Amino acid sequence: MDIRPNHTIYINNINDKVKKEELKRSLYALFSQFGQIIDIVAMKTMKMRGQAFVVFKELAAATNALRQLQGFPFYNKPMRIQYAKTDSEVIAKVKGTYGDKEKKKDKKKKAQEPAANLTKKPALVSFKTVALVPDNPPNYILFLSNLPEETNEMMLSMLFNQFPGFKEVRLVPGKHDISFVEFESDAQAGVAKDALQGFRITATCAMKITYAKK
Numbered sequence: 140m141d142i143r144p145n146h147t148i149y150i151n152n153i154n155d156k157v158k159k160e161e162l163k164r165s166l167y168a169l170f171s172q173f174g175q176i177i178d179i180v181a182m183k184t185m186k187m188r189g190q191a192f193v194v195f196k197e198l199a200a201a202t203n204a205l206r207q208l209q210g211f212p213f214y215n216k217p218m219r220i221q222y223a224k225t226d227s228e229v230i231a232k233v234k235g236t237y238g239d240k241e242k243k244k245d246k247k248k249k250a251q252e253p254a255a256n257l258t259k260k261p262a263l264v265s266f267k268t269v270a271l272v273p274d275n276p277p278n279y280i281l282f283l284s285n286l287p288e289e290t291n292e293m294m295l296s297m298l299f300n301q302f303p304g305f306k307e308v309r310l311v312p313g314k315h316d317i318s319f320v321e322f323e324s325d326a327q328a329g330v331a332k333d334a335l336q337g338f339r340i341t342a343t344c345a346m347k348i349t350y351a352k353k
Contacts, residue, residue: 146177147194147223148201153181154214155189164289166191168340169208169297174200192223207301214293277325278350281332283318287344290315294340302331319351 153162163179170176174197181191195201201222210217283295295308299320304327309319322328328350337345 142222142224144198144202145222146198146201147192148205148220149192149223150218150220151190152216152219153189153191154216157214159183162191165294165297166193168294170204172301173204275350275352277329278353279322279325279328280351281320281328282349282351283320283346284316285344285347286316286318287341288315290340295320298335299331303327
């Protein structure tokens with residue numbers, strides 16, 4: 140019997156040698172490109188090793204992630220992804236399936252949402268302008284800065300290899316907050332630069348991307 144689509148996806152066949160915190164960060168870096176993530180559950184108990192759950196705010200994001208990343212080589216093992224058998228507790232609470240009162244609250248919230256969205260949009264625009272950094276002429280190599288301390292080559296490769304022309308990530312020994320990413324052409328590097336400008340690998344660090352100096 141097919142499992143019905145829901146906001147939570149279940150992943151297994153994960154490399155169980157990866158530490159729990161690193162695993163959660165890497166899953167976040169990989170899956171947050173598809174939409175807002177509410178929660179990531181990964182446990183290191185014997186029963187739950189090599190498995191994780193990712194809870195998306197939007198159903199479409201969960202569906203997209205499942206299709207795009209099925210079989211993705213995550214820490215050298217192809218991920219197996221399916222919808223979780225039931226919506227996670229977090230989503231059940233948000234959707235109000237914990238009781239009818241919640242549903243009524245939800246409807247009220249939805250009625251208020253369009254107004255809230257209108258006020259939110261200008262803030263997003265200003266965030267993007269803050270993220271813009273003085274740039275060099277186009278180059279097939281990108282320079283990343285303001286990276287969090289826990290950034291590793293795997294995380295950055297997962298972020299950038301979704302873009303055509305990606306070649307490699309080069310970390311700078313002794314400097315955790317900067318890195319170079321190489322593409323086959325200036326134009327391909329530019330697409331990745333625009334798409335990931337200001338991307339937050341962690342809540343506090345918005346990545347800055349410029350063309351590397353020639």
